Amino acid sequence: MAVQVxxxxxxxxxxxxxxxxxVFVVVNVLPGDVAAVILGTSAxxxxxxxxxxxxxxxxxxxxxxxxxxxxxxxGDFGTSVLSHADVGPLILQKLSVSGPLALASATIxxxxxxxxxxxxxxxxxxxxxxxxxxxxxxxxxxxxFWAGLLLATVFAIQLRLLPAxxxxxxxxxxIAAMKSLVLPALALGLVNAAVLTRYIRSAIIDVQRxxxxxxxxxxxxxxxxxxxxHGFRYxxxxxxxxxxxxxxxxxxxxxxxxxxxxxxxxxxxxxQSVGNRDLLVVxxxxxxxxxxxxxxxxxxxLTYRVLDPRIRASA
Amino acid sequence: MAETLRVxxxxxxxxxxxxxxxxxxxxxxxxxxxxxxxxGSGKTLTALALMGLLPxxxxxxxxxxxxxxxxxxxxxxxxxxxxxxxxxxxxxEPMTAxxxxxxxxxxxxxxLRIHRGMRxxxxxxAALDILHRVHLPDPEEKMQAYPHQLSGGQRQRAxxxxxxxxSPEVLIADEPxxxxxxxxxxxxxRLLVELVEDGGSSLLLITHxxxxxxxxxxxxxxxxxxxxxxxxxxxxIFGQPAHPYTRALLDAIPPxxxxxxxxKLKAIAGSVPNLxxxxxxxxxxxxxxxxxxxxxxxxxxSGDAHRVACWHPLA
Amino acid sequence: MKRRLPPTLVxxxxxxxxxxxxxxxxxxxxxxxxxHVEVAARLRGPGASGSxxxxxxxxxxxxxxxxxxxxxxxxxxxxxxxxxxxxxxxLGGIAALHRGPVEDVTMRLSDVLxxxxxxxxxxxxxxxxxxxxxxxxxxxxxxxxxxxxxxxRGAGLQIMQQDYVTVTRTYGGGGVxxxxxxxxxxxxxxxxxxxxxAFAIAILAEAALSYLGLGTPPPxxxxxxxxxxxxxxxxxxxxxALWPGVCIALxxxxxxxxxxxxxxxxxxxxxxxVPTQG
Numbered sequence: 004m005a006v007q008v009x010x011x012x013x014x015x016x017x018x019x020x021x022x023x024x025x026v027f028v029v030v031n032v033l034p035g036d037v038a039a040v041i042l043g044t045s046a047x048x049x050x051x052x053x054x055x056x057x058x059x060x061x062x063x064x065x066x067x068x069x070x071x072x073x074x075x076x077x078g079d080f081g082t083s084v085l086s087h088a089d090v091g092p093l094i095l096q097k098l099s100v101s102g103p104l105a106l107a108s109a110t111i112x113x114x115x116x117x118x119x120x121x122x123x124x125x126x127x128x129x130x131x132x133x134x135x136x137x138x139x140x141x142x143x144x145x146x147x148f149w150a151g152l153l154l155a156t157v158f159a160i161q162l163r164l165l166p167a168x169x170x171x172x173x174x175x176x177x178i179a180a181m182k183s184l185v186l187p188a189l190a191l192g193l194v195n196a197a198v199l200t201r202y203i204r205s206a207i208i209d210v211q212r213x214x215x216x217x218x219x220x221x222x223x224x225x226x227x228x229x230x231x232x233h234g235f236r237y238x239x240x241x242x243x244x245x246x247x248x249x250x251x252x253x254x255x256x257x258x259x260x261x262x263x264x265x266x267x268x269x270x271x272x273x274x275q276s277v278g279n280r281d282l283l284v285v286x287x288x289x290x291x292x293x294x295x296x297x298x299x300x301x302x303x304x305l306t307y308r309v310l311d312p313r314i315r316a317s318a
Numbered sequence: 319m320a321e322t323l324r325v326x327x328x329x330x331x332x333x334x335x336x337x338x339x340x341x342x343x344x345x346x347x348x349x350x351x352x353x354x355x356x357x358g359s360g361k362t363l364t365a366l367a368l369m370g371l372l373p374x375x376x377x378x379x380x381x382x383x384x385x386x387x388x389x390x391x392x393x394x395x396x397x398x399x400x401x402x403x404x405x406x407x408x409x410x411e412p413m414t415a416x417x418x419x420x421x422x423x424x425x426x427x428x429x430l431r432i433h434r435g436m437r438x439x440x441x442x443x444a445a446l447d448i449l450h451r452v453h454l455p456d457p458e459e460k461m462q463a464y465p466h467q468l469s470g471g472q473r474q475r476a477x478x479x480x481x482x483x484x485s486p487e488v489l490i491a492d493e494p495x496x497x498x499x500x501x502x503x504x505x506x507x508r509l510l511v512e513l514v515e516d517g518g519s520s521l522l523l524i525t526h527x528x529x530x531x532x533x534x535x536x537x538x539x540x541x542x543x544x545x546x547x548x549x550x551x552x553x554x555i556f557g558q559p560a561h562p563y564t565r566a567l568l569d570a571i572p573p574x575x576x577x578x579x580x581x582k583l584k585a586i587a588g589s590v591p592n593l594x595x596x597x598x599x600x601x602x603x604x605x606x607x608x609x610x611x612x613x614x615x616x617x618x619x620s621g622d623a624h625r626v627a628c629w630h631p632l633a
Numbered sequence: 634m635k636r637r638l639p640p641t642l643v644x645x646x647x648x649x650x651x652x653x654x655x656x657x658x659x660x661x662x663x664x665x666x667x668x669h670v671e672v673a674a675r676l677r678g679p680g681a682s683g684s685x686x687x688x689x690x691x692x693x694x695x696x697x698x699x700x701x702x703x704x705x706x707x708x709x710x711x712x713x714x715x716x717x718x719x720x721x722x723x724l725g726g727i728a729a730l731h732r733g734p735v736e737d738v739t740m741r742l743s744d745v746l747x748x749x750x751x752x753x754x755x756x757x758x759x760x761x762x763x764x765x766x767x768x769x770x771x772x773x774x775x776x777x778x779x780x781x782x783x784x785x786r787g788a789g790l791q792i793m794q795q796d797y798v799t800v801t802r803t804y805g806g807g808g809v810x811x812x813x814x815x816x817x818x819x820x821x822x823x824x825x826x827x828x829x830x831a832f833a834i835a836i837l838a839e840a841a842l843s844y845l846g847l848g849t850p851p852p853x854x855x856x857x858x859x860x861x862x863x864x865x866x867x868x869x870x871x872x873x874a875l876w877p878g879v880c881i882a883l884x885x886x887x888x889x890x891x892x893x894x895x896x897x898x899x900x901x902x903x904x905x906x907v908p909t910q911g
Contacts, residue, residue: 018745025745029757144833144886146840149860149878156871167867214414220371221409222429222480223402225394232428233417240419255750259841263864274845277760285760289753296748312419312464 008305015301022293027068030286071286080287090287094269100170101268104184104191105257111192112249116199123200124207124238125230136204142197147256151190151263158186168265187264191256195249202245206238213237240311247303251296320347322487322520323368328380330360330367330544335594338364338544340380342619345488345520350511352531352552353524354567355541358590361524362410364541365490368522369407370397384488403433406481410493412473416465422476423461429483448479452509471502475509482513489514490522495530507534528571532556540564543591543601545616550624560626562606600628642894645829648887652880656703663697668852676870686876689859690866699876701854706836706884709770709849713835714828716774721781722824726812728782729789740786743779751776751838759847769848773838777831784827788820822899829892833885840881856881 046054062070074081080090123135159167165186171179210216211234219229258270265271269288276284308314323345330338338360345351355361367378370389382389384405389397406429409415417425426448427441436444442461449457452475465473474494481489491510495503511534514521523534531538531552538555540548540563548561559565569584588605597603599614606613608630619627659667664685671692679687686695724743728736755772762768792798798815842848843857851858856877863873 014741017741018748021742021745022748025749026757030761140889141882141886143889144882144884146837146844146857146878146881146885148841148844149874149881152860152864152867152874152878156867156874160868160871214409214411215417217371218409218415218477218480219417219428220398221369221401221407223398223400223432224428225398233420237417237419251748251750255752255841258752258756259845262845273756277756277847280760282760285757289757292753293749296750297745300748310419313466 007308011301011304015297018297019294022297023072023290024068026286026290026293027071030282030289031064031067075287075290081283083281083284086281090284093272093284094288094291097267097269097272099173100266101257101261101270104188104261104266104268105253107184107188108191108195108253108257109250111188112195112199112253115193115196116203119196120200120203121207123204124211125227127204127208132204135200139197139200139204142194143201145194145197147191147194148259148263150194151187151260154186154190155264168263170266183264183266187260187266190263191253191260194256195252198252199245199249203238203242206241207234210234210238240307243310244303244307247300250299254292254296321345322347322384324381324383325368326381326383328364328367328378328382330363330372330376330378332376332593336544337376337593338367338378339616341541341544341546343539343546343549345522347487347520348515348518349537350514350521350523350535352535352538353522353541354526354528354531354538355524356526356590358593359541360544360593361526361541362492365407365492365522365524368488368490369401369405370394371407399433402429402481402486403484404486405488406484406486406490408474408477408481408489408491408494411497412470412477413465413497415477416473418465420464421461422463422465422468426461426476426479426483429480433484445479445483448483449476452476452479452482452513454479470498471506474498474502474506478506478509478513482517482519485517485519487519488522489519490524492524493526494523496525496527503530504533510534528567540567543596545601545627546619547602547628548624548626549619550621550626554624558632560621560624560631561602561628562608562630562632563602565632566605639894639897641890642898645887645890645892645894648883649891652703652707652884652887655700656707659697659700659704663694663700665694665697667693667697667701667854669693676866676873678870679872687870687872689873690862690870695873695876698854698859699856699880702856702859702877702880703884705766705849705853705855706839706881709766709773709839710832710835710888712770713774713777713839714831716770717777717781717831718824718828720775721778722785722817722820724778725782725785725787726789726816728786729793729816730812736786739782743782746776747779747783749776751834752841755838755842755847756845759842764842764847764850766849766853769839769842773835773842776838777834780831781824781827784823785816785820788823789816792816792819822895826892826895826899829888829895833888833892836881836885836888 071081078091080094082089083093119135119139123132123139126132127136155167158164166179166183167186168183170183173180207230211230213234215237216229216234219233220226224232257268258273260266261268261270262274269292273285273288273292276282276288321344324342325344326342327340328338328342329336329340341364343351353361353364363372363376366372367376368382368389370378370392372378378390380390384400389400389405392400416422423442423445427436427438427445430436430441430444431438434441434444446457446461449460454460454472454475460468460472460476465476468476474497478494489510494510495506498506507530510521510523513519521535523531525531535552538548538550538552539546540555540561542563548555548559548564550560555564556568559568563586566584566586570586586605587607591597591601591604597614599616600606600609601616603609603613610630612629617627617629619625671688674688674692675690677688677692679685686699689695689698724739728739728743751773754776755769758764758768758772792815801810801815839848839855840857840860843855844861846858846861848857849855859877860874860881863870863877867874
């Protein structure tokens with residue numbers, strides 16, 4: 004078992020490495036002359052040269068790559084060429100918005116999806132089951148940002164209950180800060196809940212067809228008891244795997260939602276940096292997000308291996 | 319001998335299609351009854367109907383008399399009280415019939431916790447005793463193991479342990495040895511006989527394998543096309559079969575006592591039709607060398623100790 | 634044995650067909666020119682001045698724009714899925730046929746790519762090149778490659794274990810031969826189902842990108858961008874935020890249902906479920 008963990012850890016590091024190379028190449032190498040990208044076509048050769056030197060672009064690619072990785076591992080995310088702000092602290096500040104948003108969305112998603120998914124799975128032939136299934140199908144089709152727009156229209160503009168955008172700092176007014184996160188978290192959470200509900204539902208439906216459920220009933224357990232005592236722990240395993248994939252969806256959705264509600268989080272930072280051609284910030288944020296996804300996937304994979312005794316024992 | 323279970327006119331339908339056609343038989347205490355049939359004869363469905371575990375879409379009618387009540391008319395919760403306690407079943411494929419993510423000990427202890435109200439610790443030691451009784455090697459160790467860590471024979475012993483935990487009055491074994499190696503088969507069969515004799519239960523052994531029946535059972539029911547076509551004591555059935563199908567089954571067994579077989583293997587002409595495609599009247603008509611127009615109507619089972627349903631019985 | 638068509642297939646087929654018909658129709662006819670600006674008639678409600686769904690902030694007929702937007706949606710869907718299949722299927726085939734280090738590396742790369750959400754990739758592309766439909770399609774297409782590579786590899790592994798493949802190899806059949814004659818036909822049904830799912834993902838991704846301004850640039854009508862444009866006028870013309878969203882949802886729903894229906898119709902055991910990205 005320990006061997007398996009080490010092997011996976013190794014592959015995680017390899018994946019992080021490959022991802023970082025990918026990101027670096029796309030952001031730095033592809034556009035050709037980065038200085039020209041930043042300064043535009045009307046820049047003088049001298050200005051370009053100066054900027055290139057400033058950015059360290061006169062050094063070979065792999066040196067710049069190593070410098071980037073090296074400083075990141077030390078916690079130094081560099082300084083933005085355009086805003087002259089330290090990227091590290093900037094990211095931390097944005098995380099104070101994105102983090103709670105992601106957490107709130109994930110909580111809403113699970114609180115809605117688990118009971119609904121289980122219900123839809125256990126009663127999949129009834130009207131309740133079909134209704135939930137249909138609702139979840141519709142939920143999957145709804146773009147999260149549209150859901151946000153609709154919620155904003157109803158609750159913010161028509162009913163004036165919650166803000167349609169903007170964010171007050173946590174330290175200034177925590178209640179207002181929370182209010183700003185309600186609609187975005189709902190939009191993101193409900194849409195993700197739809198996907199999760201479908202998964203849980205199909206896992207529960209599948210497990211009911213298993214032979215060991217019949218054996219459990221042959222022992223004297225009712226259908227419901229058999230499902231509860233035997234089915235759930237078996238169905239939980241694939242569901243846990245899905246949670247990791249869900250995170251990717253949540254991250255992506257957060258990027259867009261932050262722009263819908265003008266929340267000063269990582270997503271908005273990324274978006275603005277793209278517009279400003281602040282390539283270093285883009286590079287750092289994308290790398291950070293990718294790293295989060297890869298690490299979470301790694302953790303989910305580990306959890307899955309721990310939960311399923313068939314895999315745990317075959318070390 | 320006392321009758322433990324009496325089946326009267328058991329009919330099983332899927333939709334409007336009748337699969338099992340009003341069969342009747344009874345099981346007596348201390349008696350080992352065999353139910354022979356090829357795949358597609360409906361033997362597993364008969365067993366499931368007795369236990370009330372027919373899959374979705376199948377319905378049973380008739381009377382399954384146990385302790386003066388008709389099991390087919392019992393409420394689910396009453397049936398649950400009987401299943402695992404008074405009526406138990408051993409399934410064919412122990413790998414899928416056991417819960418892969420639950421320890422063996424827990425699964426074996428479960429009927430005791432359900433029906434005897436034992437606490438975890440009590441049930442645990444009782445389960446250990448039962449595993450000893452089924453001659454499972456290293457029972458303490460195996461209690462903490464998962465099904466995939468046991469061999470096929472060991473899994474089947476665990477299943478038998480589960481089924482006999484509460485000393486049921488009726489034990490149904492559906493092809494208990496078919497998935498096992500030949501060497502292990504004999505051991506498992508011996509175990510079943512031992513447990514049934516010690517516990518005083520009635521055994522209904524379902525199989526397509528005639529030698530198995532010959533070794534274990536005292537009475538035999540021959541099932542074909544959803545009908546019981548012959549019924550009697552083992553010596554009579556094997557020595558002087560009356561139904562052409564039974565004769566053909568016996569003839570098809572390759573002889574082991576001849577050095578070089580001096581005749582071709584006698585296969586039964588034709589093949590078993592799919593459910594719903596049996597000819598009207600006697601289901602064996604199309605493959606029977608003795609069939610004629612009279613066979614377009616299904617004969618009833620006639621006789622007393624040795625009963626046969628045939629217009630043209632042998633002998 | 635006659636089987637009834639699954640209802641999901643029917644409903645999905647109808648929805649997808651609707652989008653297709655509208656898109657094709659819009660090539661030859663729309664109520665008004667979708668790019669015709671008439672500022673005096675801006676932000677009119679439905680039914681006003683002859684436009685069924687109203688006009689947007691530049692006085693353009695909403696219905697015409699919606700219809701033209703369908704074109705864009707389908708184009709993006711088709712191109713991205715073609716890219717994803719074109720690269721992913723051979724990759725998956727290679728991985729299945731050549732077990733060992735080649736397979737490992739391919740699948741690891743694929744896993745890393747799988748972790749990259751399409752939008753993140755597209756955002757990176759947009760930072761580097763000028764955002765356009767092409768960059769969006771390329772990014773989404775690349776991001777979807779691992780989905781198909783996985784599916785083909787999975788099915789391929791199963792097929793490789795079949796006896797008839799061993800026989801073919803014994804007779805000297807090479808990798809490409811096996812791939813074309815044995816793998817592809819058997820993988821066909823799985824691919825079709827996965828393609829519908831990928832289409833749905835692509836539509837959602839393109840909508841999000843266009844919403845952010847990183848997708849289809851003006852003046853080409855794009856449902857995602859129409860939603861973003863409507864946001865400024867939420868208090869004046871809230872309905873403008875409704876129509877494009879409904880269309881996106883219906884299109885995605887249609888493809889998802891179609892995929893579900895096809896999965897039911899074809900052997901459900903052959904089809905591995907690859908999760909839909911958010």
